């Protein structure tokens with residue numbers, strides 16, 4: 001049975017459960033459940049604190065886990081990223097009161113408050129900057145107002161929390177993060193159960209980012225039309241009863257679907273339809 005760690009709380013937990021559900025796995029019914037077995041899929045899910053997941057996986061007790069890239073790096077655990085999942089996207093940045101810091105050099109001799117001490121210490125060491133780091137569990141934006149630090153380093157998504165605290169980011173982003181699947185470093189990459197799990201999640205990612213497009217076009221326009229909808233490998237072209245016309249079917253990126261429909265229409269394609277993809281294996 002495959003043993004998988006899933007975030008039990010925070011920004012990662014809802015979207016992770018939703019993705020697993022879309023991939024056909026049973027998920028817990030209520031948030032107090034710490035562990036469930038999905039016998040049909042031969043998987044056991046452990047609901048753990050997102051911050052602890054890389055540590056459990058690196059210990060070898062759990063086969064894989066879903067966590068944030070920033071949490072993996074921060075933990076220093078002996079685990080590696082095997083699949084990015086495209087949700088809980090954020091950047092990790094330094095911020096301070098406007099006009100008080102401009103770049104890394106301004107951190108020298110100052111105190112940085114953060115919940116991600118591992119990332120910050122490593123970044124400071126790599127950059128050769130001597131600053132103190134104070135660990136706080138959360139709501140670090142308030143640390144400057146209350147005099148615990150002059151600078152913070154935190155997760156930034158929309159920037160609303162920083163604005164509300166009257167702070168501004170400075171310097172280059174320390175890292176970009178998103179939800180990821182992790183496994184123990186060097187674990188067997190070919191393990192069939194792990195491969196099947198990854199294929200299911202990849203299927204969800206593809207179903208979320210692509211739509212199926214169908215249209216009819218004149219044979220003379222086929223090459224131009226196919227250039228607009230090359231598909232993932234190659235589009236399907238079928239003859240129509242009306243001579244001189246063909247039907248084309250190809251997957252296209254959902255974000256570009258409307259523009260592609262306009263372009264196809266402009267070159268004479270008609271009956272252009274898009275439909276959602278519910279699941280796939282590429």
Ligand SMILES: Nc1ncnc2c1ncn2[C@@H]1O[C@H](COP(=O)(O)OP(=O)(O)OP(=O)(O)O)[C@@H](O)[C@H]1O
Nearest residue numbers: 009010011012050068070088089090138155157177
């Ligand atoms: N506002 C946000 N937008 C996107 N991702 C976020 C946001 N806040 C945290 N994350 C991501 O969520 C993960 C942290 O999860 P964690 O549950 O520890 O914190 P949280 O979501 O802030 O929850 P809480 O602080 O309430 O426990 C990290 O990968 C982080 O990048």
Ligand SMILES: O=P(O)(O)OC[C@H]1O[C@H](OP(=O)(O)OP(=O)(O)O)[C@H](O)[C@@H]1O
Nearest residue numbers: 138139140155156157158159160161162
């Ligand atoms: O840029 P934004 O869209 O405002 O998102 C970033 C904020 O979201 C998270 O905080 P959360 O609400 O989880 O509280 P926390 O600081 O206690 O973790 C993170 O720690 C930032 O504070």
Ligand SMILES: [Mg+2]
Nearest residue numbers: 010011138139
């Ligand atoms: Mg938080």
